[in-house]
Amino acid sequence: MIFLTRLLLLEQFLLSSSSSDTMETRRLWLCWQLHSCLLSDDLFKHERALEDAKAICDVENSILDAAIADVLSRVLSSLPSGHLFIVIDDANKGTDPSQTFLALKPPQHVPMLKQILREWRRHTKDLNVTYIVSGVRIELDEFSPKDPVSADFSWFSGTGSFDDLAKQEDYVRQFLPADFADSIDGANFVRRVARFFRGRHTNTAHLMADIVRHGLQNPHGVLTANICRMARLESKMLDGFELPSRYESVIQGYPPYNGVSYKPFVVSTMHDALLIYLAIGDRPLRFYGPQRSLVSLVSAGVGYFVDDDLQEVAIEPAYMLSISSYFQKLNFDMLDPAMFIERARAPHKTARPALALVALTLARVLTAPTRVVFSRRFTFLGSPASWANKRARIICPSTSASWAPYTFEPGKSIIHSADNRKDIGRWFKAGRNVPFCLYKPTTAAPVLLFAVSFEGSKSIWVALSVLLADYSSRIEVLDALRTTLPDDVLKTFTSSSKTSGAVADKKNFLFQLPNRRKKDLGDYSILRVVVPLGARKASHTGYEDYIRGRIDFPAAVMYPQRDHVLADCTARVDDVIARVIDEIPLLEEPGNSSTSSELAEDDSNDQGTPSTTSVPLEDASPVSDQGSLWRRVEESRIWTYANHPVRKAPNSWRTLSVSEVVLPGPVVPPRKRRKVTEDLWVQS
Template sequence: MPEPRGQASIQRTKDKDRLHAFLDSLRPGFEESVTREPVDRWAPDLHPELDATVIAHIKSLGIPRVGTRPSLLIHDLGRFQKAPQLKSRVDGIFKRNATTFLVNTSGSGKTRLSFEGLCQNWGFYFIMERDANSLGAADIGPNLYRRLNFPTGFQPCLPPPDSPSFPDMLARNIEITHEEFNRLLLGRLLVFQIFSEIIESRGITEDHKMRWLLFQLTPHLPGNTTYDILHDVTKIYLGELEADVVRDLIAVTFAKLQKIHGPEFHLFYVIDEAQLASREHTSAFWHEGKEYPLLREIIQSWAVQSRHHETAFVILGTDIPKDGFASAPFADSVRWSSDTGSFDDEAEHGRYVSQFLTPSYVSSPTGKMFLQRVWAWCRGRYRITDALLKALLIDDFITPHRLLNDYIETVTTHRPTDFVDDERRISSIAVGVYLSIPMTFLMSLSAPVLRSTVQHVLLHYLATGRHPSPFSEDLTPLVSAGFGHFITSDLSHVVMDEPMFLIRAAKWLCDPVESGLDSPHTCFTVLQNHRVDATSRSLACFVAFYLARVLEHGQHLSTVFSFPVDKEAWANETAELSTFDGKTVSAVDPQTFTIASPSTLAGVESWLDDGKGDAFCLTDDVDPELIFSLKLEKSGFLRVILHSIVAEKDVQGDRLKKVMSKLASKNVFCDEVCVSILSWDAFLNAR
């Protein structure tokens, strides 16, 4: 039974009084916070092993402390403004009157870019769910975005569109979502109003933008017992306010902020880990014949409340489907970007790591070797390097090389051999620090497209020492799974080229049960059944490894290849895989053989003239894909031209004839190369 109007009015007044009392209690804390050091600084624990110069150097860095640990994610905030390339990247993301989706893999630097943007612009930072960095308020969290149906009557699955109840249920879902997230917006606005009133009395400066950001990342104040102020103001003090009151207060608060900050006042709404909301309640919303995710309705709710003010959105995530926003009311303002950058320059990476090491260590032989090893193992996404540096700080840089080995082994399960330490010491800090590394992708490899793509990349790397051509946008699951990343700014090309992730995936590939590669037959089956349009080179790579192994000590050719009935006499001989460098014939070591990978016919011709000891020639865009040489037991040598075909069944009939005709030398190479093959007496007569 609803409350009488008089009682409801009294309760509303009481709720407002409680709210204003809580907000007023924040003023002393903000007064102190805007004049003191913006963050607490981390310092190492003192112990006898720690050198005094190391202690002094670490303290001089002024690294922020979050909880009891150092935080590199908020260290030296604002430095991007001093680097033209980084500044341009931030400016490209923080566009006024736009809804910018910044999408790339986990740990690629999206969050830090948003922090840098919020150091230069007023804005609100929301995170759907906090990660291992423990930064941000818990005012959203899984209890809100996952449980809208408790107890409000939200329907996570709408009935069919032709159902009589469909329009009302859809309208109710939208109404509930707007009510919940409008409270969230109001809570942030009200606290920002208090902060703004405090700094207005002192004179507003650019530094205050960073201080407001830091408060949002660690939302507690000196002298205040509330641990998460932003959570409490929404959940405790706004939870019972009616929807119309919330909307009115949003309008009033915006007007006050406009008066404080002037006519140029602009707000950015940053939503981090937004992929979580893009996966939730996808059957609860409907527009123009299509379902769409909760994230779209969150953006719409705030866009409606901010429509009379200058605001923009920056949405960060790893996998946010574009089609969910194509017909949104704000679709005209939507921009998509994957411009996060990465550590892809050794000199830049070395400068970044060196700042955390003592100058004497950096200039020492072991320090130089350490920098080289960190680059070799940790290049790529930023979090890989930062997690190592965080571990080194906590471990006081006592044994950097050994800790790097521990780090690699913890993350990849592989113990590196490029630096052998005198004893194993898996650091006690490993579990807590390394958990921030996004290695959960192996759980996703059950998807056929991901399994075969990983196999393709690994085999290509093993065969050629380089990454295959970047994958197109249809392989964005590589990004969302965590082991690929966009290398272009427009979400168009994906690579999997980071050492840590390649090693971890290779360890997976070596597990017969996990990978399904317990036999050559199984490998061929896997390659044939998936990614038919992209795995022929993978098959060629695998054939190279297979032949190197099976022909190591010589093998009867008929046990390796199929021949027609009227086969040549040499088909009955034993053959051994060999290399020829123009002068010398050598057997192939299956553990250390190399593969040439020319991309042009001229490169193939060069390999034929002087093989340089490479056992195979794996062509790039030139058919056939694999060329190699066999030393026969009696009849000299054979040059084998192999064309691999990925097919679900045996190739027969006309298709087989067509393929075989391509392997005739006159159809494989230009005339100049054909002459080179046919007149290669030095090779044919070698013994």
């Protein structure tokens, strides 16, 4: 019935069209698909009746088959080329194996997309008809060459993946007038789209549809309105651009998490994503054996999978803003440790977001002017050290040759991820204001490594690990301390130059810390710390008594607590906005650029924080710039079937669904990854 109604609509259009110019006829048909209200109402006066008939009629298959054959014959004879293109849009919605047309006789327990193709192609067999199937994240397996329904579909990419910033910017730029696109304001508009909608075709396409409808009177305001509507934010200025006055979008705006079940582990996954996005930013969120609800959550909003087994998720900025807005309405402060250690989270806890939570806390409390006495944060397991009773601040590599006090900057990543010694070396050499290194040894749990300078004293290293259980025993705390960067791992923190013995030991990365305190801390000047997330200081004083005397290295316990500086959960939205803004800077108008030097706060009392020359490290591996893919298609992953070759004549055309125009484009090899890509599958 659906197929028949669509054919009748097309036939009615062809009969009603008063244009003798075939290109004008095609333009009108495309306009109706893009926005039916642009055409007169009486042109499709039978549309409502046909839609109602589709819903209420129960007709024998033989009658439908005869009607479809009759209408299809008339439509093909009315087309100038005698070639009909049939588009199935949003086809990804029909690939879920659990969603089938159970009413079919006989029942077919296959996805709806396969059922539709099987039935429709039965009607168009041996006719001059081409099928085009478009959608997002349609796996290659859906169009297997072994399946007769899809064996003659082939693939090519029009837009490629919006993981590539250049591809997304090219997509947006094609809809803008050349003079605006070439201006600074236009370039910043394109950058702002990539800021908030990086990686998402659908959001970008919806935005550009609004821009096209409303014109270019205030494109920045339309973008801000789209973001606020999607993120359920109150009307506010974002990155310096206000909402337009009296703006209404014809596109319904739903938050990304709309329709996702709010099970505790789903909320905790949102929490993890926010923590990782704010603190790390250079690694995807990792799922371990994700349940179906988590897959749904990713598809609906948190991000998109970047690996074949659906475990690694690239986190997207606009969706983090949406989740932070959702948490704000729940009065849920993502930096409150109590929210992280809820019992419902236990099966899904991982060390990386927990360490991100600790880092986001320490980045605020161990920096001037809020820096605190070190021993108030860390409970020593052994004789109290006099230097620990001083105020402390975090320091980090400032340039490749010096260290400086860390200055907290909202929106900036604070953790450098390292999987091996080369990654650690890059942290030292990069010279960025990044105070923490998250190192994951192959034989031990992940560790947060950072340096602290004491007021009027020297500097030390801190290696911090977390215990994720709701309750950690004394033995578990002791074992965690022993496996937190043991000496055999510390000895590997050297450059890759071929030296040995004492010479190699002098090149240990940890020795680059200026004015190191060796007394009480050993050659590496390192304090090992464990954070038992489920512990409370008042009720777990037994840790100190039990562990004291059982270790031969300095160690401490850090008990989780919520700080007054973190108490305002509404600030988390601003934190995410700052993070988004930092990722893609805007261009400045000529003559308005300003040069500013980053000046560290006065650290005259911290005599133990001098500059030092770093040991030369090997260069990081270069990353090749693969450039952008020139594409001529808007929003499409297309699979195409045709009994006849696609015509190459200049006047040949294809009837596509909403906002899709297919022109020649380069062919890119398919990748079997569940990324947010909208590519083209067209017959070779």
